[in-house]
Amino acid sequence: MGRPQFSNADFVDAARALACERGPGAVTVDLVAQRLGAPKGSFYHRFASRDVLLGELWLTTVLAYQQGFVAAIEAGDGLAAALHTPAWSRLHPDDARLLLLHSRHDFVQGDWPAALRRGVRDQAQRFEACLARFARDAFGRAGPAQLRRATFVLAEVPVAAVKGHLERREPPPALVDELIARTYRAIVDSGTRAAGH
Known part of the structure; x- marks a missing residue:
């Protein structure tokens, strides 16, 4: 019998499980390799460093979260976008805890390959475009005050x-x-009136 073959996704999944149990700071190359039963060389064949692995974990998680949010915005349904956070948290409680209880900087550190940096930049730009x-x-325009309201109602209120x-490990x-x-209706209705709609 040959050695088991491991994919990038296998290492990301092992890192995800460890990060969910102990937080991203506890994820080490040794623990990820142990969890998979993989040699350390197999890890370094796929990832330049622990930072790159954690970066990929963060990016795959945020992209999975963003899908429903972006779809709601593209459909013109701001309320569905605001409600996406609790809905996604119920369906993906472990990923929601990773994404919403930790800062991006808990994952995103060190020197990353260009493709990963591009992926992070692209997802941030996609969110800002939404x-x-x-x-x-x-609100009729995308000036500083309108963007502040949008950020508050679509991101800050749902996460709060x-x-x-999530901290109590219970579904919202x-x-x-x-x-x-x-909250959404109060802010959007008052903002629409202020914009003269």
Whole structure:
């Protein structure tokens, strides 16, 4: 029998499991290799460093999260975009804890390959483009005040609403959606009136 073959995704999944159990700071090359039963050389054949592995873990997680958010914005449904955070957190509780209870800087460190840096930059630009599109749709323009409202209602309120539940390892209850929706309507309605819509 030959040696088992390991893919990049196998190493990312092992890192994800360790990060979920102990936090991203506890992920080491040795622990990832042990978890897979893989030689360390197999790790370094695929990743230049632990930082690159953690960067890939963060990027794959944020891209998975962003799919539903971007789709809601592209469909012109800002409320669905705001409610995406609790919905996704219920479906993917471990990934939600990784993404929402840790800073990007807990993952994104060191020298990264150009492709990974590009991926991080592209996802950030995609998110900012969604905020700008929503600001124009909801408030008539994408100036600083409108972008601040968009960030608050689409990102800050939903994350704040689910964070305590994720820390307690419980799914966000339906009340969270009601609170997000009420806040969304209050801000969007007042912003629309202020914009003269």
